[in-house]
Amino acid sequence: MAIDPSAQAVLDMLQQPGVPPLNELPVPDAREAYAGLSALAGEPAPVARTQDAVANEVPVKLYWPEGDGPHPVMIWIHGGGWVLGSAAASDATARDLCRHAGCLVVNVDYRLAPEHPFPAAVEDVIAVAKWVSTEIEALGGDPTRMAVGGDSAGGTLSAVLAQELPGAFALQILVYPATDLAQPHPSIEENGEGLLLTKAAMTWFTDQYLSGGADPRDPRISPLYADAATMAAAPPALVFTAEYDPLRDEGEAYAERLREAGVAVEYVRYDGQIHGFFAMPAVIPAAKDAMERAASALRRAWA
Structure with a gap:
């Protein structure tokens, strides 16, 4: 289907003449511009x-x-x-999850590349999950009912965390995750220009995240490359993708690999949508539907 009019309006707003894309800005400026997108959460x-x-x-x-x-x-x-973003910029999403799913949310401010390339972000999210498992009970949380989730690079890190700590989570929510940094998937070429996330931006992100020469086929980087036993031990998953997203195919491929391993998977592709829509409920109505699906899945997992 055609791009959703609300998503197109976002693209029109962000692609004003004379405004360079994020990947053409110095990293501090790109971070500041990216933080400004949080206004689209309402x-x-x-x-x-x-x-x-x-x-x-x-x-x-x-x-x-x-x-x-x-x-x-x-x-x-x-x-x-893995280069931009923060807990502050994702505050609205964390609040929505807390309110709609009735859960205690731990919003992670992991280290960013290029100052801290792989494996810093992976180490940080593992450290946080281990802290939650031992300390959250004293803060009013139930460590026997835990879930993990994230969007884009955060979805990647969520999938990695679920693989690294089998048995820790009742559910993983992966919102248009990058699961394969090693191979070009068709959606990268189909949706690589003129959208919020482009092929050039993906290269820019990856070059900085893997600046230490890491192997993109390392499952801690590309969770699609995990072996069958690791996949089989993963928790149930809710996977969202967007039709007009370069990452669409690898998100779908990861959902399929989980299914093949016997993991319960709910896969939802949002036709007409673009990368980033989940964090824009103030301007893209589909984001509200996705949040309701996520909250419902969490409540079922914890029932």
Whole structure:
């Protein structure tokens, strides 16, 4: 189908003459511009309370729902190509998850490339998950009911974390994840120009994330390359992709590999949508549907 009019309006707004794409900016400027996109999430939803914390030396922000605990726990990992983004920029998404799923959200501020290339981000999300498993009970969370999720690069890190800590999570929510940094998939060519995420931007992100010469086929980088036993031990998954997204095919391929390994998978492709839509509920109605699906899946997983 054609690009959703609301998504096209976002593209028209972001592609003004004289405004360079993020991958043509110095990294500090790109981070500032990317942070500005958080305005497309709308007004932050109210939650019971929030708190900044440090989890095994990694900054996190905690969000509590209304009511008495212990609450189920969602570890949320933001996107941004391992170069951009922050817990602050994903605040609205974390609040929506907290409110709609009734869970304690741990929003992770992992280290970014190029200052901290792979494996820094992977090490950080593993450190946070281990902290949650031992410390969250004292903060009103239930470590026996945990889930992990993220969008884009955060979806990649979520899939990696689920592989690295088998048995820890009741559900993984992967929102247009990058699962294969080694091979070009058809959707990269089909959707590589003129959209929010481009082929050139993907190359820019990958070059900085893997600047230490890491093998893109390492499953901690490209979770699609995990062996069959690792896949089979993964938790149930909810996987979202977007029709007009260079990452569409590798998200779909990962969902299929999980299915082949016997993992329960709900796969939803949002036709007409673009990369990034999930974080834009104020301007793209499909994002609200995706959040409702995510919250419903979390509640079922924790029931």
